[in-house]
Amino acid sequence: MSAANDIVGNIPEPSLPQWPGSTGRRRVCPGFRTKPGMTETAAPNTTGIRTWPHPRALIPAKAGIHACSRSGSCKPTHTQFEASEMNKTIIAILATAITGTAAVSLIASEDHGEREHEEHENRRGFFSLPTSDDDHAMPNSASYRADPRHALYEAECGSCHMAYPPTLLPAVSWQAMMATLDDHFGENAELDLETRAQIENYLGENDAGSGEGGDYAVRMWRATRGRTAPMRITATDYFLGKHHELSRKMVEDNPKVKSFSRCEACHGRAADGSFAEDEVRIPGYGRWDD
Amino acid sequence: MKTFIPFSIGNQPVRTMLLSIALCSLSLAGTAHADALHDLLSDLSIAGAGPFSAADGEALWLRDFSAADGTTRACTSCHTAVLRQPGKHAVTGKTIAPMAPSAEPKRLSDRREMEKWLTRNCKWTLGRECSAQEKGDLLMFMKAQ
Numbered sequence: 001m002s003a004a005n006d007i008v009g010n011i012p013e014p015s016l017p018q019w020p021g022s023t024g025r026r027r028v029c030p031g032f033r034t035k036p037g038m039t040e041t042a043a044p045n046t047t048g049i050r051t052w053p054h055p056r057a058l059i060p061a062k063a064g065i066h067a068c069s070r071s072g073s074c075k076p077t078h079t080q081f082e083a084s085e086m087n088k089t090i091i092a093i094l095a096t097a098i099t100g101t102a103a104v105s106l107i108a109s110e111d112h113g114e115r116e117h118e119e120h121e122n123r124r125g126f127f128s129l130p131t132s133d134d135d136h137a138m139p140n141s142a143s144y145r146a147d148p149r150h151a152l153y154e155a156e157c158g159s160c161h162m163a164y165p166p167t168l169l170p171a172v173s174w175q176a177m178m179a180t181l182d183d184h185f186g187e188n189a190e191l192d193l194e195t196r197a198q199i200e201n202y203l204g205e206n207d208a209g210s211g212e213g214g215d216y217a218v219r220m221w222r223a224t225r226g227r228t229a230p231m232r233i234t235a236t237d238y239f240l241g242k243h244h245e246l247s248r249k250m251v252e253d254n255p256k257v258k259s260f261s262r263c264e265a266c267h268g269r270a271a272d273g274s275f276a277e278d279e280v281r282i283p284g285y286g287r288w289d290d
Numbered sequence: 291m292k293t294f295i296p297f298s299i300g301n302q303p304v305r306t307m308l309l310s311i312a313l314c315s316l317s318l319a320g321t322a323h324a325d326a327l328h329d330l331l332s333d334l335s336i337a338g339a340g341p342f343s344a345a346d347g348e349a350l351w352l353r354d355f356s357a358a359d360g361t362t363r364a365c366t367s368c369h370t371a372v373l374r375q376p377g378k379h380a381v382t383g384k385t386i387a388p389m390a391p392s393a394e395p396k397r398l399s400d401r402r403e404m405e406k407w408l409t410r411n412c413k414w415t416l417g418r419e420c421s422a423q424e425k426g427d428l429l430m431f432m433k434a435q
Contacts, residue, residue, distance in 0.1 A: 185381075262382065
């Protein structure tokens with residue numbers, strides 16, 4: 001066996017995707033944890049299928065999400081939790097003003113520590129006010145991009161295709177995806193064990209149920225709940241429901257699009273996690289308005 | 291008596307230190323990368339392969355392989371036969387930066403990247419891992435571009 005083989009090696013097969021409540025889920029994904037201020041209320045689950053509601057989706061301010069009715073109208077959630085988040089934000093801003101320099105900010109943004117993470121959470125809580133009726137707009141910046149592991153994800157997974165926002169699939173799907181990289185939709189996308197674990201944790205912690213991506217992520221999460229790990233974003237009922245009015249000429253037969261998998265061909269800000277309808281520009285067709 | 295305890299004197303010095311370390315690593319990176327290809331070729335030789343030939347590498351680069359799904363695959367499927375030109379992913383259509391180090395300096399500069407892609411792409415294209423000899427030949431061919 002050559003040295004090259006030793007680096008990649010045979011990646012041991014992890015256990016099947018499981019959701020918190022089962023010990024296997026925690027073992028495979030050790031970075032996945034309950035953050036301060038959150039309560040984990042999910043009952044033990046031995047089926048391996050994620051249950052609804054997502055424990056983290058129960059936390060209103062963390063999510064920065066609007067409460068959405070079945071008819072689709074969304075309202076912001078106002079809670080005491082949010083108010084205290086704002087206070088913490090003010091304190092954080094003052095603290096930054098006193099001690100901050102450009103260099104410190106630069107390093108702080110790369111700080112893997114919990115403190116930066118908390119400040120980040122505060123910012124999201126503060127700026128999570130609704131800005132649009134469009135439930136696919138991003139009322140706040142795509143916070144998964146601020147995750148220190150995002151650059152790694154983009155470098156490793158973005159070489160061949162757009163680094164899909166982790167908010168597009170539930171963690172159970174990402175976990176299954178990372179366990180089968182040797183046959184990744186027909187391609188070999190093997191990674192060394194450590195890189196794979198880091199990316200898997202990043203994806204799991206910023207998944208559709210994490211509340212990191214705005215309402216579309218919540219809707220994707222609802223649409224896929226209870227399903228066994230959907231692997232293709234474009235094959236989910238939610239995705240199909242949103243794209244069924246498009247003709248072949250616009251997508252598959254459109255040389256500048258070719259596939260629904262190429263989000264960025266029409267959604268200019270897809271890589272930022274934004275899929276707002278008013279941002280859609282189909283090459284050769286222009287704006288989309290249904 | 292005061293004892294100097296590193297990494298425990300507030301955040302600012304630690305961050306400054308981290309910045310210095312990061313900058314030092316960047317400046318060292320250039321020399322480290324220059325040896326990456328040499329190191330990999332040496333290790334492939336130790337594994338029993340060599341001497342390596344750019345001509346053999348080119349022949350392998352251009353050779354067609356039949357995949358189990360009935361399609362024909364080659365290095366050129368994504369990277370084209372002109373390594374100074376950008377390629378295009380056969381499935382996703384994403385642009386791939388040129389493979390020639392003369393056109394894309396980061397090529398052949400990172401050992402981990404070289405090993406990762408040789409493993410992945412040999413498995414996809416040839417349906418198996420490349421031998422140490424084949425890997426060395428391919429690297430020599432790419433280096434010459």
